[in-house]
Amino acid sequence: MADPEEHPADLPGCPSAEGSGLLPAELRAWMLLLAATGAVEQRLRAVVKEKLDISHDEFLILCLLAEQPEGGLRMTRVSELLGRPKTRLTYQIACLQHTGLVTRGSVCGDKRGIEVALTDKARRLLTEASAPLAETVRQALARFMGPDQRAALCALVPDLAEESRAE
Known part of the structure; x- marks a missing residue:
């Protein structure tokens, strides 16, 4: 495993976003993006454990629930959005x-449906931890997402490139 204190210049180079390999541009862009997000996840895991005392996967569940304007989400939907097996999610x-x-409850009108929602305690913890977690993501992206990854992201989301130029 690479030393987390390495400087980006010390890290092996990423394949070019334009590349001359076998992969089509979209797949190459996706792979570069996955590499950058993987590096961010590694940094975030430790901060999530320290600040919230939960696993990274549990944190992802809380984040999904935190983005719901009202109520919660069905467990089947959480499973779909995170790409996790239902047994693991349970x-x-x-x-x-x-x-x-979180709380679990039956979905009105559906005996088999289970809805999960954040508690006030979870909302409070997420609010308190948001600044250091966001800073961890920002620093990790700044460190690990070089020009090739930025180009890859723009290739996947062309509107993002146009918005960046307008700023």
Whole structure:
């Protein structure tokens, strides 16, 4: 594993966003983006554990729920959005419920549906931890997302490139 204190110049170079390899531009861009986000996740894991005392996967569940304007989400939808098996999600939700961060309840009119929602405790913790977590993401992206990754992101989301030029 690479030393987290390495300087970006010391890290091996990423494949070019324009590349001359076998992959089409979209797949090459996606792979570069995954590499950058993987580096961010590694940095974020430690801060999430320190600030919230939960796993990274549990943090992702809280983030999904935090973006819901009202109520919560069905567990099947959380499973779809995170690409996690329902059995794994059930375990993670049980852990979050045990710590008082989420509630589970039946969906009105659907005996089999289960909805998960944040508790006030979770909202408070997320609010308190948001600044250091956001700073961790910003620093990691600044460090690991070089010109090739930025170009890859712009290739995947062309509107983003146009917005950047307008600023």
